[in-house]
Amino acid sequence: MTRSVYVTGIDRGDGRQVVELGVMELLTRQVDRVGVFRPLVHDGPDRLFELLRARYRLTQDPASVYGMDYHEASALQAEKGTDELVSRLVDRFHQVAREYEVVLVLGTDFAATQLPDELAVNARLANEFGASVIPVVGGRGQTAESVRAEARNAHRAYEALGADVLAMVVNRVAPEERAVIAERLSARLPVPCYVLPDEPALAAPTVSxxxxxxxxxxLLGDDSGLARDALDFVFGGAMLPNFLSALTPGCMVVTPGDRADLVVGALAAHSAGTPPIAGLLLTLNERPSDEILTLASRLAPGTPVISVPTNSWPTAAELFGLEGKLNASTPRKAETALGLFERHVDTAELLARLAVARSGHVTPMMFEHELLEQARADRRRVVLPEGGEERVLWAADVLLRRDVCDLTLLGDVEAIRKKAADLGIDLKNAQLIDPSTSELRQGFAERYAQLRAHKGVTVELAHDVVADVNYFGTLMVEEGLADGMVSGSVHSTAATIRPAFEIIKTRKDAAIVSSVFFMCLADKVLVYGDCAVNPDPNAEQLADIAVQSAATAARFGVEPRIAMLSYSTGTSGSGADVDKVREATELVRRSRPDLRIEGPIQYDAAVEPSVAATKLPESEVAGRATVLIFPDLNTGNNTYKAVQRSAGAVAVGPVLQGLRKPVNDLSRGALVSDIVNTVAITAIQAQPKPDPEQPAPAADPAVPAARPRSV
Structure with a gap:
């Protein structure tokens, strides 16, 4: 039977979209076919479904998402009664349930619905759908005692109506009262109750x-500027010195359009980062002169300047009634919402209570979700030497909003702050260091000179070397000031990994440094090695690459079954290239008899069961290989790119292996998502490895963990 989760409320204004988004995130970590059903809908676009569809790449026909609109429901209920209304909605729900493994049901919104006893309608629908219920209670503007009472009453109400209450969520409480409310509710409710604090950035409207x-x-501004959150409003009327002192971070400046002094002053303050503003709203339909606009665009490129026809009073009245909304055009709000949900909800506990059976295969999205979850479970600090690069800043924004890891950004601190301000990115939770002026520089120079003394490196020479961001970042990792490093979005591979070879060096159990790509196909994840570092490894090096790649695969939840690739399978071929692969295979078998390995083997026999049945019918790896080791860099690099392009695979990597501490290289064409994934992988590599002497935890398919699984 399809598992269903019904997220509902007791009144409007509970901000339950955060919970609906968070539950969707949990479900899509477990299964790749999640359906959405909203029994009743208002006219107009459904902002939340459009967000879910864009973020989770849903292919569901929007027409199947909705039961009926509120007007139709109200008329039907008045004419034929509640039973007929429920019956029709149940029929439409089951049309969705038949097509999906899990269905997320979005309850009614308690806003001008014209439904009598709306809570009872939600409970009845949940019961008829066979869905477990997560009621959400809003706590904004309420005392701690009233919030606790309302949560208890909501639980009693849904339980009395026969609903299977899975957990309770109290949202938008005063941050300073969150812990007390959570403690008292946990003692008074028979189900988990998660308490989320009010988050101003979610309620703040964007400039757009x-x-x-x-x-x-x-008048001015780019897409990233229009996506900024307006966290406050500052109305300009005072003289410039007093006006500047009133500015707050993320504020929207509202001033008459003829106040050129305030326009220029606000943008100059933004450019200096004291403080960064969201934008300017110019009233009275007054447009500054072209000279002022030209100056404004140079002072703060991308910062929005908006003209409105009204004067300040009606503009203010309109602004104070606005509230930010989660939708497909506000992806950064979605990251903030998910970060809030994941910080304050015990996601492992909730997943266990959802009892959703994990899919037998792994999609790219599921793999990426699990990377973030695994990194978040044991936070590490990752240093990003390319702190002024725009893609790196956007990735940092995602990582910080999702609370994935701690970050250190290297570069000219003022330039980084200015760039972040122009992009509307808040770096208050990131550490910023300029290597050229840092107090760490002298100590790092002495350490580097010590490590490279055999090459004739003096402290004076080292003082210049360690000012390089990649050397500085690598020394931070070596000295324990960071747990890992990610670079390469604007630096060459050599510039990124040479410091690691000189400073961090290889582990004692690794002969060489090599790399893998995680190839996320439609229904599984394969590990390719080595596609980025070693041009023509010999048999011993190839064996080491296989062993290291198997360990990396297992660390990230891919059960290692190793295929040593060649142009022939089994004993059918001969020649130096095949003999190298055959020898490497035997070396692995002798040194690691616990690993399942096959070689030499052709690619098709390694991954396609029908071919394997003909060529190697007795093999436990052929047709089921998950770790594919290429004989040389030429073959590996071309194959991963061919599969990436022709099969639409998501290639995550290269991930370096064999170093004592994790350093990873990015492609110079890396997307923001690539950087986010690589940072998460680096953070996971820095986490302590599971103790092999400790017994494995009891298998629980509902709880994500870093243990191998079949893919």
Whole structure:
């Protein structure tokens, strides 16, 4: 039977979209076919479904998502009664349930619905759908005692109506009261109760939303500027010195359009990062002169300047009634919402209670979700030497909002802050260091000179070397000031990994440094090695690459079955290239008899069961290989790129292996998502390895963990 989860509330204003998004995130970590059903809907676009569809790449026909609109439901209920309304909605729900492994049901919104006893309708629908219920209670503006009472009453109400209450969520409580409310509710409710604090950034409208609501005209600004959150409003009327002192981080400046001094002053303050603002809203339909606009665009490129026709008073009235909304055009709000959910909800406990059976295969999205979850489970610090690069800053924004790891960004601190301000990125939770002026530089120079004394490196020479961001970042890792490093978005591979070879060096159990790519196909994850580092490994090196790649695969949840690739399978071929692969295979078998390995073997026999049945019918690896070791860099690099392009695979990597501490290289064409994934992988590599002497935990398919699984 399809498992269903029904997220509902007791009144409007509970901000339950955060919970709906968080539950969707959990479900998509477990299964790749999650359906969405909203029994009743208002006219107009459904912002949350559009967000879910964009973020989770849903292929569900939007027409199947909705039962009926509220007007139709109200008329049907009045004419034929609640039973007929429920019956029709149940029929439409089952049309979705038949197509998906799990269905997330979005309850009614308690806003102008014209439904009598709306809570009872939600409970009835959940019961008829066979869905477990997660009620959400809003706590904004309420005392701690009233929030606790409302949560208890909501639980009693849904339970009395026969609902299977899975957990309770109290949302939007005062941050300073969150811990007390959570403690008292946990003692008084028979189900888990998760308490989320109010998050101003979620309620803050974006500059784009303000522009649309006020019918404004964009005079200046780019897409990233329009996506900024307006965390506060500062109305300009004072003289410039007093005005500047009133500015707050992330504020939207509202001023008459003829106040050129305030326009220029606010943008100059933003450019200096004291403080970064969201943008300017110019009233009275007054447009600054072209000279002022030109100056403004140079002072703060990308920062929005919006003109509205109204004067300050009606503009203010409109602004204070606006509230930010989660939708497909606000992906950064979605990251903030998920970070909030994951910080304050015991996701492992909730997954266990959901009891959703994990899919038998792994999709790219499931693999990427698990990387973030695994990294978050034991936070590490990762240093990013390319702190001024825009893609790195966007990746940092995601990682910080999702609370994945701690970050150190290297570079000119003021330049980084200015770039972040221009992009609307908040780096208050990141450490910023300029290697050229850092107090660490002299100590690092002495350490580097000590390590490279055999090459004639003096402290004076080392003082210049360690000012390089990659050397500085590598020394931070070596000295324990960071747990791992990721670079390469603008630096060459050599510039990224040479410091690691000189400073960190290889582990005692590794002969060489090598690399793997995680190739995320439609229904499984394969590990390819070595596609980035060693041009023509000999048999001993190839064996080491196989052993290291198997360990990396297991660390990231891929059960290692190793295929040593060649142009022939088994004993069918001969020649130096095949003999090298055959010898490497035997070396692995002798040194690691616990590993399942086959070689030499052709690619098709390694991954396709029908071919394997003909060529190697007795093999336990052929047709089921998960770790594919290429005989040389030429073959490996071309194959991974061919599979990436022709099969639409997501290639995550290269991931370096064999170093004492993790350093990873990025492609110079890396996307923001590639950087996020590589940082998460680096953080996981830095976590302590599971103790092999400790017994494995009891298998629980509902709890994500870093143990091997079949893919």
């Amino acid at each position: 939303q303000i522009t649309q609501a006020l019918g404004g005209t964009v």
